[in-house]
Amino acid sequence: MIDLLKETGALLEGHFLLSSGKHSNKYVQCAKLLQYPDKAQKAINIIVKKLEGVDFDIVVGPAMGGVIVSYELGRQTRKPAIFTERVDGKMALRRGFHIEKGQKVLIAEDVVTTGKSSYETIEEIEKQGGNVIGIACIVDRTTERLGIPIYGGIKIEIDTYDERNCPLCKSGIQYEKLGSRNLKK
Incomplete structure (x- = not known):
């Protein structure tokens, strides 16, 4: 997985504002990997192998990062794949998508750091x-347990900082915001 991330330029270094609101000196831009269907297939296949024996009925990906991941995961596991998107700032199922009562749902993400998008999606699913039986992701960046199983293609430890304690901010280095959540700069 690390080779796929590196060869597609998905591992970035600098100063980044994450979707969680935290800052980091590294960023994993999975969209750079997912733009290549053959590489996306290989990356998701790593996750599929980790899901062997896990029972689920449907895959749900939070938009934006989970849309392609959920589709490819659904394709490889032969399960339906849908996505949530933000409506008035909250994750919601739209476009005629729905979850049947009692369905076992696997959330699919590109990168999980704090689980914020996943938790918002869990609310809608419940x-x-x-x-919800777990979260599948290309990159697991979690530093704390989320209280739900995570099936990550790779576990990467990357430093994150609160804005007030960010050494990069203190050094005067401007950050980039690459994620899809609308945060104020």
């Missing part, structure tokens, strides 16, 4: 009567 509201619909679904049971």
